[in-house]
Amino acid sequence: MVLQVSVMTPDGIFWDNKAEEVILPTNTGQMGVLANHAPLITALDVGVTLIRTDKKWTPLAVMGGFALVKQNQITILVNGAESADTLQSEKVEASFEEAKNQLENAESEKQRVDALFQFKRARARYQVIKQLVN
Amino acid sequence: MLRRAGHSLGSRLCQRQGQLEPAVQGLKPSFAVAEEAVEGARDASTLLVKQRMKSVANIGKITKAMKMVAASKMRSAQVNTMNSRGIAEPLLKLLGDLPDAQGKKNVYVPITSDKGLCGGINTTVCKYTRASIKAEDGEDKEHSIVVLGEKGRSQLQRDLRASIHSTVADTGKVRVTFAQAAAIADGINTTEFDVARLIFNRFHSAISYKPTIATSLEKEAEAGGLLDQYEIEGPDRAELLQNLSEFNLASTLYNALMENNCSEQASRMAAMESSTKNAEEMLGKLTLTYNRTRQATITTELIEIISGATALAG
Numbered sequence: 498m499v500l501q502v503s504v505m506t507p508d509g510i511f512w513d514n515k516a517e518e519v520i521l522p523t524n525t526g527q528m529g530v531l532a533n534h535a536p537l538i539t540a541l542d543v544g545v546t547l548i549r550t551d552k553k554w555t556p557l558a559v560m561g562g563f564a565l566v567k568q569n570q571i572t573i574l575v576n577g578a579e580s581a582d583t584l585q586s587e588k589v590e591a592s593f594e595e596a597k598n599q600l601e602n603a604e605s606e607k608q609r610v611d612a613l614f615q616f617k618r619a620r621a622r623y624q625v626i627k628q629l630v631n
Numbered sequence: 632m633l634r635r636a637g638h639s640l641g642s643r644l645c646q647r648q649g650q651l652e653p654a655v656q657g658l659k660p661s662f663a664v665a666e667e668a669v670e671g672a673r674d675a676s677t678l679l680v681k682q683r684m685k686s687v688a689n690i691g692k693i694t695k696a697m698k699m700v701a702a703s704k705m706r707s708a709q710v711n712t713m714n715s716r717g718i719a720e721p722l723l724k725l726l727g728d729l730p731d732a733q734g735k736k737n738v739y740v741p742i743t744s745d746k747g748l749c750g751g752i753n754t755t756v757c758k759y760t761r762a763s764i765k766a767e768d769g770e771d772k773e774h775s776i777v778v779l780g781e782k783g784r785s786q787l788q789r790d791l792r793a794s795i796h797s798t799v800a801d802t803g804k805v806r807v808t809f810a811q812a813a814a815i816a817d818g819i820n821t822t823e824f825d826v827a828r829l830i831f832n833r834f835h836s837a838i839s840y841k842p843t844i845a846t847s848l849e850k851e852a853e854a855g856g857l858l859d860q861y862e863i864e865g866p867d868r869a870e871l872l873q874n875l876s877e878f879n880l881a882s883t884l885y886n887a888l889m890e891n892n893c894s895e896q897a898s899r900m901a902a903m904e905s906s907t908k909n910a911e912e913m914l915g916k917l918t919l920t921y922n923r924t925r926q927a928t929i930t931t932e933l934i935e936i937i938s939g940a941t942a943l944a945g
Contacts, residue, residue: 505721507809507885509714525865538725539864540871563878565725567861572721574882576809 499532502548504557504573511578512557518549519571521564522621530566537566541575543617545624556581556628558621579622586626593623677928680921684914691910697748698903705837705896711806712834712886712893719886722879725858729846734825737767737774738796740884742831742891743783745803749899752832752891753782755842760787760830763844764794777819779888796822803892812885819880825849827880831887832894838901840894845887847880 502519504512519530522544530537541562548555562575596612596619603609741760743753760783764774775796778784784798799815819827826848833843850872858872865871 503721505717507715507718507812507882508711510717523864528864535862536860537862537864538858538871538875540874563875565721565861574718574721574878576813 500530500569500571502571502573504546504559504575504578506575506578508577512548512580514548514550516548516550520547521573522546522559523564530571532569534566534569536568537564539564539566541573543614544621545628546573547628554628556625558584558618558625560618560621579625581625581628584622584626589619589622589626593619596620677921677924680917680924684917684921687910687914687917691907691914694903694906694910698900698907701749701896701899701903705893705900708889708893708896709834712889715886715889718882722882723845726848726875726879729848730844732826732846732848734848735772736823736825737764737772738819738822738824738827739764739774739776740819740827740829740887741776741778741780741783741787742829742887743778743780743786744891744895745781745800747782748902749895750902752840752894752898753780753786756830756832756891757783757786759842759844761791763828763830764791775822775824777822779815802888803895807885807888809881809885812888813881816877816881816884819884820877823849829883829887831891832898834890834893834897837897840890840897843887843890845883847883848876850876 500516500519502512502514502516503510517532521528521530521539522542523539524542527544528539541559541564543561544559546557546559548557558579559573559575560577562573564574565572596616600609600612600616603612739760741756743756747753760776764776768774774794776787776791776794777796778787778798779800779802781800784795784800788795797818799818802811802815826846829845829847831843831845832840834840863871
């Protein structure tokens with residue numbers, strides 16, 4: 498395991514561990530990072546970061562930010578992060594459905610933007626929960 | 632280096648985490664009135680001294696309580712500060728600290744407390760703000776100030792009123808969230824600055840906090856080529872860099888708010904401790920005076936009685 502992955506949130510270090518592969522939710526789609534990747538900066542969307550340790554994938558919901566890759570050190574700076582341990586599946590599912598409804602029923606443009614943002618967050622959490630089950 | 636910086640403000644003063652003189656200053660209680668009473672108390676009625684003793688003892692109790700409140704607030708603030716460094720430090724490492732950054736439009740963000748009785752931390756921040764403005768001010772340069780905290784506002788509006796763009800208060804009462812810090816950062820962004828300087832007290836330990844100036848540029852891309860070694864993912868490089876510098880400002884601000892809040896509590900703790908000590912000292916002095924006066928009265932009365940008795944017997 499050669500990659501050192503640290504996920505930083507304003508409230509502290511969320512994750513700091515070795516890994517073999519990381520998949521980042523960038524603004525332009527998902528991007529995998531393996532060992533000896535070229536130095537890179539990318540913006541992160543609200544979505545799921547997947548971290549592979551041995552054969553186990555750990556999903557983390559991240560709420561937008563930046564990722565820096567340099568010398569096998571991946572620093573992920575985000576507004577917020579959540580893992581399956583910090584989420585409750587019933588709540589997540591309920592809020593995902595609610596966010597979906599809100600997005601569908603949004604009338605004004607402002608409402609739609611707000612709802613979309615809510616939906617993205619809820620979806621990221623939902624995906625984390627679902628991946629855990631699979 | 633600090634001391635020198637205090638007198639002649641070179642741009643070196645702007646170094647982040649510069650070793651500036653510790654801002655711990657004991658709070659000097661205004662007990663001068665009590666002092667007078669002590670001096671003149673020998674002939675005054677003991678009642679006056681007694682009243683004074685009572686009030687000094689009460690002040691001592693209050694400052695002691697304030698010290699303990701500050702100490703417990705500091706503990707949680709310290710945890711928050713350490714946690715917030717996690718997000719600010721990688722960015723600082725990535726973008727570098729640019730104390731010498733030059734720009735046409737400078738914005739200064741002094742971060743102060745809302746409440747007083749916390750030693751010299753607010754005065755230090757204001758002093759460094761003034762000095763920094765003076766050092767950077769030039770012919771074709773503009774500057775504006777976004778003040779955080781009630782104390783900074785009241786100190787700076789005396790001489791820099793015209794430059795103050797906006798004020799944000801009440802950042803210390805409840806813990807500021809990152810979203811709130813980002814909103815304040817958005818407010819700072821409306822000044823359309825080239826260089827933003829955040830002036831705050833960086834927390835080192837319970838007895839040491841260093842005035843610090845953190846620099847943030849509007850376009851981090853121009854920041855000395857530190858980013859050139861990185862590949863930039865995504866089609867829009869300019870937009871990413873813009874977002875990055877906004878994120879950087881928000882994180883730096885968030886961290887600075889945490890640091891300053893923690894320094895404030897630590898400084899208040901020290902100030903209140905020295906106030907409590909002063910009150911105790913004063914109480915000791917007053918007690919001595921009170922007892923002496925009482926003894927003097929008794930002695931005088933005894934002499935009067937004895938001499939009266941002797942006169943009668945003779």
